[in-house]
Amino acid sequence: MDYFGTPNITPPTTRREYWSLIHPEDRPRIEQALKDHFDTGKPFSEEYRIGDGTGSFASVADRATAIRNQNGIPIRLIGAVSDITERKHAEQMKSDFVSFVTHQLRTPLSGVKWMLELAMDTMDDPEELKSFLQDARTSTERLIRLVNDLLDTSRLERGKLQLTMQNLSLAELTKEIVDELSPLTLEKEQSISIETAPDLLQVYGDAQLLRQALLNLLSNAVKYTPTGGSIQIQMGRAGDRALWSVKDNGIGIPKADMAKLFEKFYRAGNVLAVETEGTGLGLYLVRLIVERFGGKVWCESTEGVGSKFLVALPLAA
C-alpha cells in the first residue's frame, strides 16, 4: 500500500501515531477544529501537511464526522483523507504567477500615473511637460508589450493564432530586426556581424511571428551582453533545414538553468544582476513559434563566457 506516495513507510495504525505525523505547525489548528466538531457539531473539513516520518510532507484534505453514543459523546471518528499535494503545488505556482504579473504590470502603470501627475503640475513649462508626457508614453509602450506577450502566449498555447504562412527570406528578416535594435546596440557600443549563406535561404512561416522569435533572441543577446560586446548572427543550410543562430559574449547561462530555459516564466538565476523587467516569456514564445513552424530551438552556453541560440527551420518548398 502506498502511504501518500511513500511506498516504503508502514502506515500508522493508531490515532496517536497518525496524529504525531501531522506537521507541528498545523497540529494546533487541527486539534482546535476537531474539538469544535466534538463540542458544537461544526463540520470537520481541514487541509494540513502530514509527514511520512522521513522528513518530507504531503498536503492532505481531511473530512471527518464523529460517531456519537446515546449520550452524544463522540466515540469514533470516520472520514476520508485525500492527497492534494499536486493541487497545492499548482495553486502555489498560480499564485506566484499572479504576484509576478501584478508586479510587472504595476511598475509601468505607476510610471504613467506619476508622470501624468507631474505633467499636470508643470503646465507652465512646455519643455518639462513634454518630457513627462514622453516618459508616460514610453511606460505605456512597455505595458502594451507585456500584455501582448501574455496574449500571444495564450493564443499560441491554444493554437488560436491566425497565421499567414508564406515563403520568407531569413536574410531580410534578420536585417530588419538588426535595424530595429540598432539604437540599442549603438548605445551599448556593440558590434553585430551577419554571415549569410551564399544561396538564398527561404523558410515557410508567418512573417510577424518569425520576426518576433528572431527579435526576442537578438534582443536577449543585446540585453545580456555588456557594453562593447560582440554579437554574431549566422545563417546556413543543414540538410533540408535552414539554420539560424545568434552568438554573444554576454553573461551566459548557469548550467543548472539550461534544462528549463524555454519553459514559461522561467528566468535564469543570473539575469536579475542585469535587469528586472523581464517576464520569463521571451524564450518560451520563441519555442512556441518555432515549433509551430515545425522547427526547433536550442541553446549552447557557458556562464560568464557567452551564449549561442540556434534555430532550425524547414526550408520553403
Place this chain on the structure above:
Amino acid sequence: MNEARILVIEDDKFLRKACEVGLKKRGFTVFTAIDGEEGLQQARANIPDLILLDLLMPKLSGLETLEALKKDEQTRGIPVVILSNSSIDADIQKAKALGAAGYLVKAALSLQQLGDRVISYLEKAGQTAGIGPS
C-alpha cells in the same frame, strides 16, 4: 520648506525620476541610486534622513540592501521605508523582520501622497527638526 535629505533607491528610471522630481518639489534634498549596491554607497556617503527602497532590483535586492544597511553601524539608524509594487505577504513580513520602518505600494500612491507619507515617517522617526510649513 522640508529640509530633510532623502535617498531613493529604485532601478526603474521613470519611477526614480518621478520620485526625485516629486520629492524635490516638496522641498526635500533628494539623492538617487539605481540599484542596491549604489544605494549602499550613497547611504554611507550621504547619511540621509530617510531611505525609500525598492525591492526587486539588479545586483543587490532590496531585502539584501536593507539587511546590509541594518548591519552597518553608520547606516543602522536611518529609517528605511520599502517602496515596492510587490504586495506579496512574505516580502512584507521579511522587510519588517529586517527592520524596515514601513512598507508602501507604489501603485497605491500619488506622488503627493508619497510626499505626505515621507513626512509622517520622518516625524515618527523623530527627525523632524526644521520640518513643516515655513
